[in-house]
Amino acid sequence: MARIMALDFGTKRTGIAVSDELKMIASGLTTVNTPELLDFLEKYFKEENVELVLVGEPKQKDDTASAVEVYILQFLKIFIKKFPEMPVKRIDERFTSKMAFQSMIDSGLKKKKRRDKALIDEISATIILQSYLYE
Known part of the structure; x- marks a missing residue:
C-alpha cells in the first residue's frame, strides 16, 4: 500500500506531511529548506x-x-x-497557517515553540493532507 504526501510550499521552507499506508491518518513528517526539497523527495520516494x-494552493480571501x-x-x-x-493534486490551503498556529495554542505549546515557523509549516502540511483525506 502507498502513502499520500502533502507539501506546504514556501520560498524558504516547505512543510511535509504523509499519510499512513491505509490513508487514514495524516502526520507531520518534517520541514525542509526549499532549495533542498527535490533532493529530499527523491530520497524519500526511493524509501517509501x-x-x-498534494501541493497547497494558496489563495487570497477574494479567491485570487x-x-x-x-x-x-x-x-x-x-x-x-x-x-x-x-x-500531483493541488489543494486549497487558505487559512492553514492560522489553523496550525491555533492548534499549537490548543495543544498547550509554549510561546517559544509557537514561534517555530518550521513547525507551523509542518502542521500546515498536515492540515492540507487531513482536508484531502477527510473530504
Whole structure:
C-alpha cells in the first residue's frame, strides 16, 4: 500500500506531511529548506511508496492567487520533469497557517515553540493532507 504526501510550499521552507499506508491518518513528517526539497523527495520516494503528492494552493480571501503561487508553479514544472510518474493534486490551503498556529495554542505549546515557523509549516502540511483525506 502507498502513502499520500502533502507539501506546504514556501520560498524558504516547505512543510511535509504523509499519510499512513491505509490513508487514514495524516502526520507531520518534517520541514525542509526549499532549495533542498527535490533532493529530499527523491530520497524519500526511493524509501517509501508514495502514490500521490498534494501541493497547497494558496489563495487570497477574494479567491485570487497568492504571491507565492509563481514560485510553486516553477517548482511544479521541475517536479513533474524529475518525477513524471508521480501524480500531483493541488489543494486549497487558505487559512492553514492560522489553523496550525491555533492548534499549537490548543495543544498547550509554549510561546517559544509557537514561534517555530518550521513547525507551523509542518502542521500546515498536515492540515492540507487531513482536508484531502477527510473530504
